[in-house]
Amino acid sequence: MSIDRETVDHVARLARLALSDEERERLREQLSAILEHINVIAEADTSDVAASANILPMQNVMTGDRSRPSFATEELLANAPAQEDGYFRVRAVMDEE
Amino acid sequence: MAELWRLTISEASELLQRREISAVELTRAHLDRIEQVEGNVRAFVTVTEAEAIRQAEQVDQLRSEGVELGPLAGIPLAIKDVISTKGVRTTCSSRILEHYTPPYDATVMKRLREARAIMLGKTNMDEFAMGSSTENSAFFPTRNPWDLERVPGGSSGGSAAAVAAGEAMGSLGSDTGGSVRQPGALTNTVALKPTYGRVSRFGLVAFASSLDQIGPFARSARDAALLMQAIAGYDPLDSTSINAPVPNYTEALTGDVKGLRIGVPSEYFVEGTEPGVRAAVEQAIETLKSLGAEVGECSLPHTRYGVAAYYIIAPAECSANLARYDGVKYGFSSKHVSGSLIDYMSETRAEGFGPEVKRRIMLGAYALSSGYYDAYYLKAEKVRTLIKRDFDAAFDRFDALISPTSPSVAFKIGEKVADPYAMYLNDVFTIPANLAGICGLSMPGGFSDGLPVGVQLLGPSLGEPMLLRIADAFQQATDHHKQMAATPTKKKGRAR
Numbered sequence A: 001m002s003i004d005r006e007t008v009d010h011v012a013r014l015a016r017l018a019l020s021d022e023e024r025e026r027l028r029e030q031l032s033a034i035l036e037h038i039n040v041i042a043e044a045d046t047s048d049v050a051a052s053a054n055i056l057p058m059q060n061v062m063t064g065d066r067s068r069p070s071f072a073t074e075e076l077l078a079n080a081p082a083q084e085d086g087y088f089r090v091r092a093v094m095d096e097e
Numbered sequence B: 001m002a003e004l005w006r007l008t009i010s011e012a013s014e015l016l017q018r019r020e021i022s023a024v025e026l027t028r029a030h031l032d033r034i035e036q037v038e039g040n041v042r043a044f045v046t047v048t049e050a051e052a053i054r055q056a057e058q059v060d061q062l063r064s065e066g067v068e069l070g071p072l073a074g075i076p077l078a079i080k081d082v083i084s085t086k087g088v089r090t091t092c093s094s095r096i097l098e099h100y101t102p103p104y105d106a107t108v109m110k111r112l113r114e115a116r117a118i119m120l121g122k123t124n125m126d127e128f129a130m131g132s133s134t135e136n137s138a139f140f141p142t143r144n145p146w147d148l149e150r151v152p153g154g155s156s157g158g159s160a161a162a163v164a165a166g167e168a169m170g171s172l173g174s175d176t177g178g179s180v181r182q183p184g185a186l187t188n189t190v191a192l193k194p195t196y197g198r199v200s201r202f203g204l205v206a207f208a209s210s211l212d213q214i215g216p217f218a219r220s221a222r223d224a225a226l227l228m229q230a231i232a233g234y235d236p237l238d239s240t241s242i243n244a245p246v247p248n249y250t251e252a253l254t255g256d257v258k259g260l261r262i263g264v265p266s267e268y269f270v271e272g273t274e275p276g277v278r279a280a281v282e283q284a285i286e287t288l289k290s291l292g293a294e295v296g297e298c299s300l301p302h303t304r305y306g307v308a309a310y311y312i313i314a315p316a317e318c319s320a321n322l323a324r325y326d327g328v329k330y331g332f333s334s335k336h337v338s339g340s341l342i343d344y345m346s347e348t349r350a351e352g353f354g355p356e357v358k359r360r361i362m363l364g365a366y367a368l369s370s371g372y373y374d375a376y377y378l379k380a381e382k383v384r385t386l387i388k389r390d391f392d393a394a395f396d397r398f399d400a401l402i403s404p405t406s407p408s409v410a411f412k413i414g415e416k417v418a419d420p421y422a423m424y425l426n427d428v429f430t431i432p433a434n435l436a437g438i439c440g441l442s443m444p445g446g447f448s449d450g451l452p453v454g455v456q457l458l459g460p461s462l463g464e465p466m467l468l469r470i471a472d473a474f475q476q477a478t479d480h481h482k483q484m485a486a487t488p489t490k491k492k493g494r495a496r
Helices: A005-014 A022-041 A071-075 B009-016 B025-039 B050-062 B107-114 B155-166 B181-187 B221-231 B277-290 B303-324 B341-352 B355-368 B374-397 B420-427 B431-436 B464-477
Strands: B044-047 B076-080 B119-122 B169-173 B192-194 B216-217 B263-266 B296-299 B401-404 B438-449 B451-459
Touching: A005 A022, A005 B355, A005 B374, A022 B303, A022 B355, A022 B374, A022 B420, B009 B025, B009 B050, B009 B221, B025 B044, B025 B050, B025 B119, B044 B155, B050 B119, B076 B155, B119 B155, B155 B169, B155 B181, B155 B216, B169 B192, B169 B221, B181 B192, B181 B438, B181 B451, B192 B221, B216 B221, B221 B438, B221 B464, B263 B277, B263 B374, B277 B296, B277 B401, B277 B438, B277 B451, B277 B464, B296 B374, B303 B355, B303 B374, B303 B420, B303 B431, B355 B374, B374 B431, B401 B431, B401 B464, B438 B464, B451 B464
Parallel strands: B076 B119, B076 B169, B263 B296, B263 B401
Antiparallel strands: B044 B119, B169 B216, B192 B216, B192 B438, B401 B451, B438 B451
16 A cells, blocks of 8 residues: 555644654655555454453552652753743744734 | 673572672673673673773672672673663663653653662663564664574563573563563573563553553573562552462473463464474474473464454554654754744654654554544454453363464564664564553573574463473473583773
C-alpha cells in the first residue's frame, strides 16, 4: 500500500512536524514500504478476539486523596526555554489577525 | 590487585565486604578503564566522575564505621540516558533533551542509591530508545567492544558496551521490543527484560508505555539477579506496577535444571537466522539437555504477526508520548521561526528530533488517524491478545522457552541504516515478549566467527527466578560468559 503526498502532509500536520520537502518525499517512500510489510497483519484472524491495550489484569488504579510534597516552582522552571515571573513564557495563542 | 574491572559484581562485592579492596579503588579502576577505552567504544554520553568518587568515599566511610551494607554498595554501574537522574542531565541521546536536567530520580535510581551502588555515568542509546544499533544517537554511534567496526546493538547499546568493555560492572537499560536483550546478545552480556510491571517505570522517559520495561546488564546470571533484587518491586508512582512480593533472586540460583521443561518454539527456528547463530543455540540446547532439562518442541503460531503488531503499537504510543516535546516546558526550542505557537512547536520538533524518531511519530500518527485506527491500531491490539494466548498455551507445558535472541551476530556500522524495515527485523525474536508482557533473558551462548551469539530464554509472567536459574546453571557448565572482548585502548578526546 502506498501513501500519497497529501496523506504525508496531513499526518505531519497532526504530528506537529515542520518537515522539509525532501523529508516529506523520503517519508512517503519509507512509510509506504514499511506499511507494505505491516499489512500482513490483515491476514490474522481476529474475529471474536478482544483487544489488549495492556497485558495486566488491572482496572483503574486509585490513589488516596491526600496532599503530598511537590516541587518548588523554580525547580520545574529551571529547564524551561523561556520563563517570566514564575511562569513558562510562550507565544501568543490567539493572534490579533 | 590487578585489573579490578575484570571482576564480576559478586566477586567484587565479597572483596568489598571483607575490606580487601575499597569502593574508591574499585570505582577508580573503572574510571581509568573508561579513560583507556572510551576513545574507541564511546559508550557514555556523560561520565559523572567526581560524583562517583564522592559516592564511593561515602561507602568506604560507612564500612569503616562498621555499618552493614548490601551487595551492591560500592559497585560501579552505568545507567542508560533514558532513566531520569536528579541533577545529572538525561538526554535520551536526542538534541531535543541535550541540555535537560531532571529535578527528580527515577524509582530505579532511588533504589540503586539506597543500595549505595555507584553511578559512573549515563550511556549512549538510539534516540528515545528507537533503534537496534545505537546508530540513531543524535551525538555519536557506540562501537562494539568485540569489533569496533560493528554495532553493539540497541537501543541500549551504550549500557551493553560499557559492561562488555569493562567500563562498568553492570548497567541498566530499557527494553521496548528487545532493546536490552539484543545488545546483550551482540556484546556477550547477560541481559534481562523483566515482566511488564515488575520494575517501576517512574522516571523512565516514555517511548511506548505498554511495552517499556527497565532491565539490567551484567557479566553473569548471578550479577543480573543482584541487580534485579535492587530494582524490582511495587511502586505507587507507576500505575502499571505489579503489587506482588519480590522473590529472592539469588536463592533461586540452585545450579540445577534437572527435570525442568524447556520448549523450543519452531517458529523461532526458521530461515533467515545466520547458521553460526543457529549452531550456537542448538549447542546450548544440547548443554541444557545434558544437565537434565527436558526439551521439547512447541508452537507459537502467531509469531509471524509480531513485528507488524509491534510497529503499529509502539509508534502509536510513541506519537502520543512524544507530543510533550513542544519547546515550552523543557528541552530544545527553535530560534528560527516567527509565526504562531503551532508553527513554533512544529519547527522545534522538526529541528529537535532525528530521522528515526520522526519516522516513528509519523507512522504512529498515521496508524491512529481517522479512517486507519480500526485497520491498524485496533487490529494490532487484537493480535497482541493472540500472541499472549500463544505464550499462555506454551507455558502450560513448559517452564521456559529457548531461542536465538537475534537472527544475526553484530553487524557492521552503516550496514542496515538505509533500510528501516531490515533494521526492524533484528527484533523479530524479542518483540513478542514485550507484546505479551512476559519476561525474557539473553545469555552468552558462544561465538560465531569470533562474535558473540545470544541465547534467549523466555518465561511466563513473573518467571524471572526460573530464567535466572537456567542461565546460572548453564553458566556453571560453560565459560562463554567469562570471555571478555580484547578492546583496543584509545583515550577519549575532549569530553562533550
